[in-house]
Amino acid sequence: EIVLTQSPATLSLSPGERATLSCRASQSISSYLAWYQQKPGQAPRLLIYDVSYRATGIPARFSGSGSGTDFTLTISSLEPEDLAVYYCQHRTNWPPSITFGQGTRLEIK
Amino acid sequence: QVQLVQSGAEVKKPGASVKVSCKVSGYTLTEVSMHWVRQAPGKGLEWIGGFDPQDGEAIYAQKFQGRVTMTEDTSTDTAYMALSTLRSEDTAVYFCATLFCAGDCYPGYWGQGTLVTVSS
Numbered sequence: 001e002i003v004l005t006q007s008p009a010t011l012s013l014s015p016g017e018r019a020t021l022s023c024r025a026s027q028s029i030s031s032y033l034a035w036y037q038q039k040p041g042q043a044p045r046l047l048i049y050d051v052s053y054r055a056t057g058i059p060a061r062f063s064g065s066g067s068g069t070d071f072t073l074t075i076s077s078l079e080p081e082d083l084a085v086y087y088c089q090h091r092t093n094w095p096p097s098i099t100f101g102q103g104t105r106l107e108i109k
Numbered sequence: 110q111v112q113l114v115q116s117g118a119e120v121k122k123p124g125a126s127v128k129v130s131c132k133v134s135g136y137t138l139t140e141v142s143m144h145w146v147r148q149a150p151g152k153g154l155e156w157i158g159g160f161d162p163q164d165g166e167a168i169y170a171q172k173f174q175g176r177v178t179m180t181e182d183t184s185t186d187t188a189y190m191a192l193s194t195l196r197s198e199d200t201a202v203y204f205c206a207t208l209f210c211a212g213d214c215y216p217g218y219w220g221q222g223t224l225v226t227v228s229s
Contacts, residue, residue, distance in 0.1 A: 032213035036154075043204055043219035044146075044154065050212040087154055091213055096168040098144065098156040098216065 002026055004088050004101035012107040019075040021104045023088035028068045035064055035073045036087045038103075044087065048073065075106075083108045111135045111207050113220035120226045126193040129223045131205030133186040141207040143188040144216055145179065149201040157190065157203075162214050195227045 003026040013019055023033065031051045036044040046055045048064035051071060061076045075082055088101040116130040133141060144159025158169035158179055167179050178191045188205060202222040209217025 034215040038154075043222055044216075045219070046209065046215060046217045049209065049215050049217075053211065055209075055217065089154075089215065091215065095171075096161055097170060098146075098159070100146075100154040100156065103153045 001095075001097070002029060002090055002092055002099055004090060004099055006086075006088060006101035006104050008104060009102075010105045010107065012109055013078055014109045015078050015080055017078050019073075019078055019082070019106060021073040021075075021086055021106070023066075023071045023073070023101050025069045025071070025090065029090050031067055032090060033064075033066070033071050034089045035062075036089060036100075037082075037084045038087065039084045047086075078106075078108060080108050082106060111141060111218040113205050113207065113218060115203075115205060115220040115223045118224040118226070120228065121195050123196055123227055123229055125195050125227075126191060127195060127225050128189055128191040129203050129205075129225070131188045131190075131220050133188070133207070136207075138181050138183050138186040138188060142214065143179070143181065144206050144208065145177075145190045146204045146206055146216065147201040148204070148222075149198070152201075155201075157192075159208075162208055162210060192225075195225075197227050199225065200227045201225060 005024045007022045035048040038044040052064045063074050085103045087103045112134045114132045142160045142162040145157040180189045205220040206216035207218045208214040
């Protein structure tokens with residue numbers, strides 16, 4: 001079973017700063033990783049898929065990178081509305097399952 | 110664009126069952142692969158199960174096997190997730206989500222969530 005470990009647990013930054021969120025897989029997952037943003041009281045929203053592709057309507061300040069076991073979500077210049085919990089996610093074909101990281105809480109000062 | 114609308118909040122007693130619905134619009138249920146994810150209060154996201162995009166078979170997380178049943182009514186484009194033998198730890202918001210497939214498939218479109226509270 002693949003485990004996704006996110007760090008840090010909480011990140012507190014000011015508007016305009018750069019945010020770097022990490023997701024580490026317990027074994028290689030090639031280039032199949034997604035990132036989600038969940039704002040308080042809302043459903044998760046797909047931000048990034050296949051490591052580095054932005055989903056429809058996602059601003060260019062969000063970018064993803066990595067391969068193998070180490071992945072990064074970068075928000076280049078924080079906006080107040082980026083306050084949220086961010087999750088990474090991977091799907092395994094066998095045994096079939098969907099795994100989420102435990103999340104990184106992004107606080108805006 | 111897929112839109113998913115879920116049924117309303119439920120309050121159940123321990124040992125009871127709950128059935129949550131998720132109506133699809135914008136696409137038909139036969140065109141999507143439906144999955145279910147839950148989130149306990151203040152906790153992270155936990156996958157419950159869904160339909161394999163390759164063969165359409167229902168697949169369940171091991172933790173829920175024997176207690177969860179996922180069904181679909183294609184005449185109304187409505188998916189259902191039933192969870193039995195409820196306990197207090199099942200108190201959570203339950204989300205339906207359809208897969209978005211590119212290089213791989215990911216839960217791309219989400220319902221608004223249904224709060225299920227299990228309390229005596």
